[in-house]
Every structure is written in C-alpha cells, then in structure tokens.
Amino acid sequence: MGQDLNELIKQKPFAIQGTFGIGMGNYFSSGIAPRARSFSYLFNGMPSLSVYGVNFPFSVVVSDQQRSFRQPFNQYGMSPRYKWITLHAGWRNIEFSPFTLSGINFLGGGVELNPGKLRFGLIYGRFNKAIEEEIQPLAFAQTPAYKRMGYSVKLGAGTEANHFDFILVKAKDDSTSLKTRPILSGISPAENVVVGIASRWTLFKRILLDLEASGSLYTRDLYADTIGSKGEFKKVNFLKGLMAINTSTQLLSAGQASIGYRGTGYSLKLQYRRVDPDYKSMGAYYFETDVENYTINGDVSILKNKIRLNGSLGFQHDNILKDKLATSNKNIGSLGISYNLIRFGIDLRYSNYGLTQSRGINPIIDTIRIARTNHNLSIVTRYGFGNASIPQSLVLTGNLQSLVDLNRKTAGQTETNSKTGNLSYQLALTKLAISFNAGFNYAVSDLLTMKSEIYGPTIGIDKQFLKGKALLNTALSYQQQKNNHIDAGNIFSGNVNGSYRISKRDALNLSLSYLKSNSPDNLTPTFDETRTNLNITHRF
Numbered sequence: 001m002g003q004d005l006n007e008l009i010k011q012k013p014f015a016i017q018g019t020f021g022i023g024m025g026n027y028f029s030s031g032i033a034p035r036a037r038s039f040s041y042l043f044n045g046m047p048s049l050s051v052y053g054v055n056f057p058f059s060v061v062v063s064d065q066q067r068s069f070r071q072p073f074n075q076y077g078m079s080p081r082y083k084w085i086t087l088h089a090g091w092r093n094i095e096f097s098p099f100t101l102s103g104i105n106f107l108g109g110g111v112e113l114n115p116g117k118l119r120f121g122l123i124y125g126r127f128n129k130a131i132e133e134e135i136q137p138l139a140f141a142q143t144p145a146y147k148r149m150g151y152s153v154k155l156g157a158g159t160e161a162n163h164f165d166f167i168l169v170k171a172k173d174d175s176t177s178l179k180t181r182p183i184l185s186g187i188s189p190a191e192n193v194v195v196g197i198a199s200r201w202t203l204f205k206r207i208l209l210d211l212e213a214s215g216s217l218y219t220r221d222l223y224a225d226t227i228g229s230k231g232e233f234k235k236v237n238f239l240k241g242l243m244a245i246n247t248s249t250q251l252l253s254a255g256q257a258s259i260g261y262r263g264t265g266y267s268l269k270l271q272y273r274r275v276d277p278d279y280k281s282m283g284a285y286y287f288e289t290d291v292e293n294y295t296i297n298g299d300v301s302i303l304k305n306k307i308r309l310n311g312s313l314g315f316q317h318d319n320i321l322k323d324k325l326a327t328s329n330k331n332i333g334s335l336g337i338s339y340n341l342i343r344f345g346i347d348l349r350y351s352n353y354g355l356t357q358s359r360g361i362n363p364i365i366d367t368i369r370i371a372r373t374n375h376n377l378s379i380v381t382r383y384g385f386g387n388a389s390i391p392q393s394l395v396l397t398g399n400l401q402s403l404v405d406l407n408r409k410t411a412g413q414t415e416t417n418s419k420t421g422n423l424s425y426q427l428a429l430t431k432l433a434i435s436f437n438a439g440f441n442y443a444v445s446d447l448l449t450m451k452s453e454i455y456g457p458t459i460g461i462d463k464q465f466l467k468g469k470a471l472l473n474t475a476l477s478y479q480q481q482k483n484n485h486i487d488a489g490n491i492f493s494g495n496v497n498g499s500y501r502i503s504k505r506d507a508l509n510l511s512l513s514y515l516k517s518n519s520p521d522n523l524t525p526t527f528d529e530t531r532t533n534l535n536i537t538h539r540f
Contacts, residue, residue: 016540018047018058023535031527040064086112094123094152097198099214099254099275100167101152101283119156119165125149127282130177133185146189147177150282161202167214169194170243171282175222188221192282193243206262213255217243218280224248252276254287266300277321290318293330311335319360326360347380372414375402389430397422418445433464441479453482456490470500489519509535 021044027036045060056076077090088094088110095102101123108125128148150171156163173189181188196214203209224246253276260269277290293316301308312334319327331354338347353374377400386392398421405414424439442455460475474496481488495513502508516528 012050015050016047017050018045019537019539020045020047021535021537023533025531025533027529027531029527029529031525035529036531037064084114084116086114088112088123092123092125094121096121096152096154096167096169096283097165097196097212097214098256099212099216099279099284099287100169100194100196100198100281101154102281104283104285106150117157117159117163119154119158119163121154122151124151127171128173130174132178133180133182133187144178144182144185144187146173146175146187148173148282150192152283156198160200162200164199165197167194167196167198169196169281169283172243173222188223188248190282191219191222191243192280193217194281194283208258208260208262210258211255212257213253214281215251215253216279216281217245217249217251219244219246219249221246221248250278252279254279265302265305266298268298269296271295271297274320290320292317292320306340308338308340309336322360324360327358329356329358330354331356343384345380345382347378349376349378351376373404375404376400386427391428391430393426395422395424395426416445416447419443433468435462436460451484452488453485454479456480468501470498472496472498487520489517489524491518492516505539507537509533509537 021042023042023044025040025042027034027038027040029035040063042061042063044062045058047058047060049056049058077088077092079086079088079092081087088108090109091105091107092110093103093105094110104127106123106125106127107129108123110121110123110125112122113120126147127150128145130147131142131145133144148171150169152167152169154165154167156165158164170193172191175189194214194216196212198212199210201209222244226246227249254274256271256273258269258271260267272294274292275287275289279287279289281287293314295312295314297310297312299308299310312332314330314332316330316332317327318324332352334349334351336347336349339345353376355372379396379398381396382393383395384391384393399419401416401418403414403416420441420443422439422441424437426435426437428435438457438459440455440457442453444451444453456477456479458475458477460473462471462473464471474494476492476494478490478492480490493513493515495511497511498509500508511531511533513531514528515530517526519526
C-alpha cells in the first residue's frame, strides 16, 4: 500500500474495526442425494487493527465443517511517500517497463526519487523463496524453486508526458538453497540480465509516441556445459563478465511501439509489438511469446457525442524465427456504434476473429489445415419512460455467434451457431418504495448433431419498510429446455429474502429458496430442494 507521510501523521495511532457474524441454515431435498448438510452453522469475524492508517486484517471462521484463524497479511508491504521520495519495504510489486521489471512480487526494499525531471528507481529483494521438491508430490504440492535474489535499477529523465528511461534487471538463483536438486520437475538454477528502455513523447499536445524495447540474456541452467573460446557462442564471450554464460544461455528481445493522434472528437492509434520465442524476464511472470502483431484503433464522436463509433483491426502471426512446421495467422477486427438520447439508447458491436495457417518448414496438408472465422454480433437497446414518481424502462439484448470453418473437409465437425436474447422490464413506485421487474430469456445453440433451446420468464418484486430499515424481495423463474425440439425438462426456482437493520451496527438477514427440477426420462432424476438461512451481523 502507498502512504503519503503528510497524511500518515493525521491518522489515529491505533484503532480496531471490523465485523462479526453468526449464521445457521437448513437444507432439505427429495429425489436426489443431499447436496448439503441438513443443518449448518457459521461464526465468522473479520477484525482489522489499524496503526496510523495502516491496516492489519484478521479472519476467524468456526463452522460445522471448518475452524480456522488466519492473518491474511503475511505478504505485507508499504510504500510511504514524501514529496518526490517514495520508499518501498516488505512485499512489493513494481513496474519499471512492460518487458523488464513488471509486477513480480518480491520481498525486499527500494526507493524511487523524482526531483524535478530526474527519474530514478532502485529495488532489491528476494524474487523466489526456496521450495524443496516433494518426493511423493500431492495434488496441492507447491512447485519446487530455488531461492532467487535480484535487483533492478531505473535511470531516466523527463515527466510522465515526456520521458526516456533506461532499466536494468539482474537476478540469480542460489544453487545451494535446496538440499537436493529437483529431479521430477526438471527445474534448474538460472540467471538473468535484462536491459531495456521505455520512453514516451507528447508532441503538439495531440501526438503521443510510446516505445518499449528490451534484450534478455537468460541462462536456463547454471550447471550446463561452459562455452569455449570457439564455436557458435564466440560472439557473446564478452558478456561473461556480466553473468554466467553457457550452452543453455539465450539472448532474446521484445519490444512494442505506438503512435497516436487525438483530435477534437476523434482519435487514431497505430501499434506494433514483437516478442521473440521463449522470451523471459525474472522481473515478470508471463509473456505471450513468439508473436508479431500490427493493430490500428480509432474512435469518433458526432452530433454532440450522441453517436459514437469505434473500431479496431489487427494482424498477428507466430513462427518469427521460421523454425516451426506451420505459421498461424490471426486477423482480428471489431466495430462498435452507439446512439444515446436522454430516454433511448442503442449499442451495436460486431467482431470478427479469423485464424489460418500458412506453410512453415513443411507444406500444410489440406485435410488438417486450420482456417476458421468466428463472427460475433451483439445489440443492446434501452428505452426509459414514465416520470420521477413512476420511472419505467425496457431493455432488449441479443447476441449472435457463429463459427465458420473455411476448410470444407472439417467444416461438418467444427461449425457452431448460437443465439441469445433477453427482454426485461423495470418499474418503480418511488412513493411506495416498491420496485418490480420481469423478463424473458431465450438461448439456442446448434452443434454437430444437437440443437438445444432454453427459454423462460423471470419476475421479481422489492419492497422497503420502516423508512428503509427493512427490505423484502422475492424472485421467481422458470426455464424450459428442448433438445432437437424434444422436451428435455424444466426447472422452477423461487427465493424470498428479508433484511432488517436493527441498529447502525447490527443487521438481521433471512432467506428462503426453493428449486424444482422436472425430467421427462429416467436418466436424469426429478428432484426438489429447499434451503433456509438466518444471519446476524455486528459491525464495530
């Protein structure tokens, strides 16, 4: 958490607050094996101790199924600020640039200094803790890891709108931090040095330029064979003074650039991104690698922002190094239009996602060539009417999705279509503190040999009592399913919920729910379930 020291001294030295709750529930079913206990209880508390505005939360749970006490601040850190100085201590995640230090959670400390146009940052800490490999690993066993220590430095000049930063990340695994070398997982101690730049320039208050680029020298296995003075690695011998270089060392790059223009009522942006296969940084968790893409985005507003149009078009491919059997090409486009008045509005959006394959090392066999296009069209229409005492509204939504296989040899097995629609109505009687809603849902999907339809109505009523201290609401729904136009069963459900605010700090909640599932055959059972719950909460 970040803390401004000027505000910190205004906080109370010590304070405690939180909530405690007691609850109990009943469950009954017929037609199926019980899916819950017939009676259950729960006591839970979430107290929080505050020291000069810094919170230390706790959690207590006692129920018929578990008992626990937790201190969920085991990974705790703070970043106090004073004018142009920011200190980091404890568990922190910092971003200097997308391809260097970007969100890794580390335990340590650091400082950022921004006097005038100087941009300086330094962090140091433990990036990974040592975790021994389990001899007989369980499903929930942690992935083994070597202890990893690292640091990062940022040095730059400028402001947020115009700056140039140089970033360095260096991290290394401690090969002696584990008693035995992991065998089952195949994890080896590694070392990494990343050098990158990040810059942003604003020109004429309308043109925005962004550039991030980095190179990563990554040794995947410190135990791998060393490199002699001759051979294919001779060109990188000069880097041996910077880190361990051996036959497992990779030198990879990543970068992205964009240029955008924002005018009055419109904008346009061009982007380019390229990441080498297997690019890694010990200062980040994950990258989408082996990818090169080009994207253009734009939007425009007309008629005093009543009409807005936005769209994007992108092209992406992998196999950057031309060493795969095939190259995957993706074409992604979208277009959105919205029209909004005071009482009426409509949103339309169309998106298209295409995936094709082209030749890599070997030619592609037509029977297995991937060539697909996914079309998606959605619409949201809303209309408000009535007056301040009785506001009403109608909302109609619809979605159409279609997967088209351009390969005639596989189209019969892969093509799908789905449609969904919903019509809802809302009514409020403000003087009586009553609101009413009703709706109808419809969904249909066409698969290889199955057409499935699900449809049905919903209805709900809310009512406030005692000047808002008490609230009662109920909802009913019915869903009918048909498969290939044959009855496949239906589900009816209903619930009633009530709440009462006893005082400013105490509240009572009661709920009752019922579900009835009817099946036309013996393969799926017909059953019903009833649940009740009572909860009392206290806030202090």
